[in-house]
Amino acid sequence: MSFLAIDVGNTRLKWALYDEPRVGARLLAHGAQFLENIEKLGEGDWSQLPAPRWVLGCIVAGDAVKRRVEEQLEIWDVTPQWVVSSSAEAGLSNGYDHPARLGSDRWVAMIGARQRLLGQGRPRPCVVVMVGTAVTVEAIDTDGRFLGGIILPGHGIMLRALESGTAGLHVPTGEVRDFPTNTSDALTSGGTFAIAGAVQRMWDNLRQHCGEEPVCYMTGGAGWKMAPSMSTRCELVESLIFDGLLEIASQRLQPA
Numbered sequence: 001m002s003f004l005a006i007d008v009g010n011t012r013l014k015w016a017l018y019d020e021p022r023v024g025a026r027l028l029a030h031g032a033q034f035l036e037n038i039e040k041l042g043e044g045d046w047s048q049l050p051a052p053r054w055v056l057g058c059i060v061a062g063d064a065v066k067r068r069v070e071e072q073l074e075i076w077d078v079t080p081q082w083v084v085s086s087s088a089e090a091g092l093s094n095g096y097d098h099p100a101r102l103g104s105d106r107w108v109a110m111i112g113a114r115q116r117l118l119g120q121g122r123p124r125p126c127v128v129v130m131v132g133t134a135v136t137v138e139a140i141d142t143d144g145r146f147l148g149g150i151i152l153p154g155h156g157i158m159l160r161a162l163e164s165g166t167a168g169l170h171v172p173t174g175e176v177r178d179f180p181t182n183t184s185d186a187l188t189s190g191g192t193f194a195i196a197g198a199v200q201r202m203w204d205n206l207r208q209h210c211g212e213e214p215v216c217y218m219t220g221g222a223g224w225k226m227a228p229s230m231s232t233r234c235e236l237v238e239s240l241i242f243d244g245l246l247e248i249a250s251q252r253l254q255p256a
């Protein structure tokens, strides 16, 4: 039973087709499309695929984008299901004041992270970092309770905010340096350190809270750019959201 997993962010739609809706399934095809090009999916990348039997996704873009995605999915005889964050799913409990208001990408990535953590040995506290249009840093305790997390601007939004709010900060992308000595490097390093510093702070908070060193997983389109600059040890897992969607699918398949 082929399974199509979809992650619709604020910049891009990412998709992955698996041969089965379970963790460890074989990846048959995958791709990404900028939101402005969603209309190309049905007659483009997706037209080549065998019809999925089940489509499960998470979406944080607005309703208009969701409708455009659903229109492209009409090439197949399948109704997509969208994950909504809840108070508990797939071994994770949700400490958010209003669980359904937690971005479903954050919820699904945490479910993927928790699953990976349990597969690697005994339970431990876990920090989950997503580096996309926005950056999120989540804290999960040893028992699988999401304690809370932070949202900060992604690298691009930080730089655009500085460009539009100042007269003299229109410069090309620079390098990450310990001690930047030009405007380009100062801006690029500033954005990078802001993200790395936020992760360090959340890692410290969680270690303090749980009395044990957390594991840290990082994902998102710009995760690979951040990886060399992290001050906490962080494992880069590109597929965290898809892993979470597979885990949710396989748990929903099991009879209650």
Ligand SMILES: Nc1ncnc2c1ncn2[C@@H]1O[C@H](COP(=O)(O)OP(=O)(O)OP(=O)(O)O)[C@@H](O)[C@H]1O
Pocket: 008, 009, 010, 011, 012, 013, 131, 132, 133, 134, 154, 155, 156, 157, 192, 220, 221, 222, 225, 226
């Ligand atoms: N050097 C960098 N370090 C960290 N982030 C960067 C860097 N350069 C660019 N970025 C940011 O990374 C963001 C994410 O890029 P990308 O579109 O690949 O992520 P995404 O995971 O698809 O996002 P979303 O899920 O929100 O759609 C871009 O908005 C860009 O601002």
Ligand SMILES: CC(C)(CO)[C@@H](O)C(=O)NCCC(=O)O
Pocket: 009, 010, 060, 101, 102, 103, 104, 105, 106, 132, 134, 135, 136, 151
């Ligand atoms: C924070 C983002 C933009 C990260 O993609 C998304 O998860 C979102 O729109 N969340 C809703 C608000 C919240 O999670 O509290």
Ligand SMILES: [K+]
Pocket: 007, 008, 009, 010, 105, 132
């Ligand atoms: K995302």
